[in-house]
Amino acid sequence: xxxxxxxxxxxxxxxxxxxxxxxxxxxxxxxxxxxxxxxxxxxxxxxxxxxxxxxxxxxxxxxxxxxxxxxxxxxxxxxxxxxxxxxxxxxxxxxxxxxxxxxxxxxxxxxxxxxxxxxxxxxxxxxxxxxxxxxxxxxxxxxxxxxxxxxxxxxxxx
Amino acid sequence: xxxxxxxxxxxxxxxxxxxxxxxxxxxxxxxxxxxxxxxxxxxxxxxxxxxxxxxxxxxxxxxxxxxxxxxxxxxxxxxxxxxxxxxxxxxxxxxxxxxxxxxxxxxxxxxxxxxxxxxxxxxxxxxxxxxxxxxxxxxxxxxxxxxxxxxxxxxxxx
Numbered sequence: 377x378x379x380x381x382x383x384x385x386x387x388x389x390x391x392x393x394x395x396x397x398x399x400x401x402x403x404x405x406x407x408x409x410x411x412x413x414x415x416x417x418x419x420x421x422x423x424x425x426x427x428x429x430x431x432x433x434x435x436x437x438x439x440x441x442x443x444x445x446x447x448x449x450x451x452x453x454x455x456x457x458x459x460x461x462x463x464x465x466x467x468x469x470x471x472x473x474x475x476x477x478x479x480x481x482x483x484x485x486x487x488x489x490x491x492x493x494x495x496x497x498x499x500x501x502x503x504x505x506x507x508x509x510x511x512x513x514x515x516x517x518x519x520x521x522x523x524x525x526x527x528x529x530x531x532x533x534x
Numbered sequence: 535x536x537x538x539x540x541x542x543x544x545x546x547x548x549x550x551x552x553x554x555x556x557x558x559x560x561x562x563x564x565x566x567x568x569x570x571x572x573x574x575x576x577x578x579x580x581x582x583x584x585x586x587x588x589x590x591x592x593x594x595x596x597x598x599x600x601x602x603x604x605x606x607x608x609x610x611x612x613x614x615x616x617x618x619x620x621x622x623x624x625x626x627x628x629x630x631x632x633x634x635x636x637x638x639x640x641x642x643x644x645x646x647x648x649x650x651x652x653x654x655x656x657x658x659x660x661x662x663x664x665x666x667x668x669x670x671x672x673x674x675x676x677x678x679x680x681x682x683x684x685x686x687x688x689x690x691x692x
Contacts, residue, residue, distance in 0.1 A: 419606035420613055422622045435624060435685065443625055444606045448577035451602050455578055464580045466593060467601055469679075473627030521627075527593065 388462040390531035391503040394493050402458025402486040405449050407441060409480040415445040440477030446484070446520045447472060450511045453486045459507065463529045468504070470524035476517050483514040491523070495530070502529050546620040548689035549661040552651050560616025560644040563607050565599060567638040573603040598635030604642070604678045605630060608669045611644045617665065621687045626662070628682035634675050641672040649681070653688070660687050 409428075416425030420442035423430040431439045451465070459465050478484065492506035505528045511520040567586075574583030578600035581588040589597045609623070617623050636642065650664035663686045669678040 415606075419610045421610075422613060424622070435621070442609070443627075444602070444609050447605065448573075448602045451600070452577045452579075455580060463593070464582070466582075467632070469601075469629070469631030471627070471629050474625070 388460040388464075389528075390462045391493065391495065391505070391528045392531050394490050394505055394528065396490055396493060398490040400458055400460065400488045402453035402488075403456055404483050404485045405453055407449065407478055407480065407482045407484060409439065412439060412441045412445065412478075412480060415448070416442050420444060436477055439480055441479070441482075443472075443474040443477075443520070446474060446478045446511060447522070449478075449484055450486050450509060450520055450522060453484065453511075454488070454509065458486045459488055459509070459526070461505075461526060461528055462531075466527045468525045468527060470522055472520065472522050474520050476513075476519050478513065478519045482519070484511055484519065486511050500530070501532075502527055504528070546618040546622075547686075548620045549651065549653065549663070549686045550689050552648050552663055552686065554648055554651060556648040558616055558618065558646045560611035560646075561614055562641050562643045563611055565607065565636055565638065565640045565642060567597065570597060570599045570603065570636075570638060573606070574600050578602060594635055597638055599637070599640075601630075601632040601635075601678070604632060604636045604669060605680070607636075607642055608644050608667060608678055608680060611642065611669075612646070612667065616644045617646055617667070617684070619663075619684060619686055620689075624685045626683045626685060628680055630678065630680050632678050634671075634677050636671065636677045640677070642669055642677065644669050658688070659690075660685055662686070 424434040424436040425442050428439045454465050486509050488507050488509040495503040505526045507524050509522045510518050582592040582594040583600050586597045612623050644667050646665050646667040653661040663684045665682050667680045668676050
């Protein structure tokens with residue numbers, strides 16, 4: 377884990393501090409059944425996210441978190457230090473996949489790697505950084521991959 | 535809106551009922567400041583999603599919803615009838631982009647179009663359907679595009 381690399385005291389790395397291959401690791405978040413049902417009740421009220429007994433007879437074969445819940449938890453882990461970017465974690469978009477569902481009792485952690493760093497041609501104060509973030513459960517299985525394009529500021533002139 | 539096309543009474547379209555070019559429209563959801571701050575407080579606690587005054591001086595130039603909040607609201611609109619798929623809306627992943635932020639007071643609606651329908655070779659009971667879902671605000675601006683791969687069951691033998 378290279379979070380300590382060259383970390384700006386004002387809250388993260390500027391575009392100039394980031395390079396292809398750089399890696400970050402987040403803290404962890406423990407997911408329980410109450411969280412899964414609360415998120416699903418609000419945003420994804422389908423039986424396999426809400427009801428244990430019904431979920432057993434679906435494709436998920438048991439209660440599973442909404443993929444968007446896994447995405448939201450991943451974002452929280454990135455914001456809490458898993459992606460220490462100056463100015464915050466601001467995504468323009470990306471590709472997401474959920475190879476396995478998040479289950480009650482899972483402990484999630486996000487490991488990220490910088491894939492590309494491109495200064496903006498039109499906006500000299502910023503650039504675009506491509507980051508692949510893999511969200512792991514406590515068994516080392518990947519529950520989400522996210523390849524995101526982040527808008528990252530350049531270091532302001534002193 | 536062609537939701538009434540050939541709708542299965544048991545809760546949605548099977549793979550056989552879907553075809554390229556088919557369109558669906560969701561209901562609407564009104565987003566307010568309290569919702570934006572509640573979601574951000576839990577999943578994306580960054581100043582531009584939490585504090586009006588601070589947000590004015592960021593890239594967002596005012597309070598904006600987390601992109602993941604827009605995604606979660608989009609999912610709710612799809613589940614509530616915007617994507618009437620038999621067995622539910624089950625995504626394997628997709629591509630997401632947020633061309634504009636969701637703002638307090640926005641009224642969101644999702645319009646979807648089927649881009650591809652492919653029966654599974656290995657699993658005769660299902661297939662993969664690619665759907666592009668655009669989330670609009672009340673000014674007709676697109677706040678999110680999502681091109682998702684959904685797992686859709688075939689109609690069971692009678």
